[in-house]
Amino acid sequence: MKLADIGELDAPVLLFGGPYSNLHATQAVFAEAARRGIHADHVICTGDVVAYCAHAAETVALIRAQGCAVVAGNCEKQLAGYEDNCGCGFDAGSTCDLLSAGWYAHANQTVGAEDRAWMGAVPDVVSFVHHGERYTVIHGGLSDVSRFLWPTSNDTDYMEEIELVQQFIPDTSCIISGHCGLAFERHINGVRWVNAGVIGMPPHDGTPQTRYAVLSEGQATFHKLDYDHAAAAQAMQDAGLVQGYHQSLLSGYWPSEDLLPSDLRVSSRASG
Numbered sequence: 001m002k003l004a005d006i007g008e009l010d011a012p013v014l015l016f017g018g019p020y021s022n023l024h025a026t027q028a029v030f031a032e033a034a035r036r037g038i039h040a041d042h043v044i045c046t047g048d049v050v051a052y053c054a055h056a057a058e059t060v061a062l063i064r065a066q067g068c069a070v071v072a073g074n075c076e077k078q079l080a081g082y083e084d085n086c087g088c089g090f091d092a093g094s095t096c097d098l099l100s101a102g103w104y105a106h107a108n109q110t111v112g113a114e115d116r117a118w119m120g121a122v123p124d125v126v127s128f129v130h131h132g133e134r135y136t137v138i139h140g141g142l143s144d145v146s147r148f149l150w151p152t153s154n155d156t157d158y159m160e161e162i163e164l165v166q167q168f169i170p171d172t173s174c175i176i177s178g179h180c181g182l183a184f185e186r187h188i189n190g191v192r193w194v195n196a197g198v199i200g201m202p203p204h205d206g207t208p209q210t211r212y213a214v215l216s217e218g219q220a221t222f223h224k225l226d227y228d229h230a231a232a233a234q235a236m237q238d239a240g241l242v243q244g245y246h247q248s249l250l251s252g253y254w255p256s257e258d259l260l261p262s263d264l265r266v267s268s269r270a271s272g
C-alpha cells in the first residue's frame with residue numbers, strides 16, 4: 001500500500017474523482033480551481049483518470065501537467081498492470097460487464113507505456129492535515145479498491161473500511177473517497193466519510209452536470225460542474241464509443257442500474 005503524505009493544507013482544497021477520459025470535464029474542473037484561486041497543490045483526484053469517455057491519453061496528460069495529487073483507482077491499477085478489464089468485478093454478462101468491454105478496450109489501446117508507468121507509481125492513499133484534522137483519501141475501499149460504498153450502504157460496511165484506514169493512519173477523522181460515482185457525506189462513529197463524486201459522468205440524476213467537492217475550514221461542500229458535455233459526447237461518438245455512456249453525458253442517466261442498490265434506482269425514487 002503506497003502512501004503519500006502531502007502535509008498541511010489549510011487553504012481550500014478541491015477534491016474530485018473519476019475524470020473517466022472526459023477531457024472537457026477535466027479542463028472545466030481545473031478552470032474552476034483557478035477561478036476559486038485553488039492551486040494544483042491543493043487539488044486531489046480520487047482516481048479513475050481513464051474510463052468511459054473518448055480522451056484517455058489527453059486526460060492523463062492534462063492531469064499530469066497540472067501536477068495535482070492522484071490516488072490510484074481500479075482503472076489505474078488495471079492499466080498499469082496491462083490487464084484486459086477494468087477491475088470493477090462486474091458480474092459476467094451483466095450490462096456493466098458488457099459495456100466495460102467497449103470502453104476499456106478503447107482505453108487499453110490509447111494509453112501508452114509511459115502513462116501506465118505513471119499510473120503504477122501513483123499512491124493508493126493520500127493523506128493530509130486540514131485545520132488540525134487528519135484526512136485520508138482512498139478510491140473505493142482499503143480492503144478492495146473497487147468496493148462500492150453507496151450513500152445508503154450500511155454503517156457496518158463503512159466501519160470495515162474505517163477500521164482498516166485507522167489501522168493504517170490512526171489519527172484519521174475524515175475519509176475522502178470516489179469510485180461509486182455519487183457525491184455524498186456520511187457521519188459514522190465520529191468519522192466523516194466524504195465521497196467527492198466524479199466529474200466524468202453525471203450522478204444519474206437526469207442532468208448533465210457532474211460533481212466535485214471543496215473542503216474549506218473543515219467543511220466539505222458539493223458543487224455542480226458545468227462543462228461542454230455535448231462536445232464530450234460527440235467525441236465519444238466520433239471514437240465509436242456508442243455503447244451507451246455517450247448518451248449518459250447528455251441525458252444525465254447511466255445506461256444501466258445494475259450496480260445501484262434498489263433504493264437509489266430511478267424507478268424506486270419515482271415510486272417514492
Ligand SMILES: [Fe+2]
Nearest residue numbers: 048073074179
Ligand atoms: Fe473506480
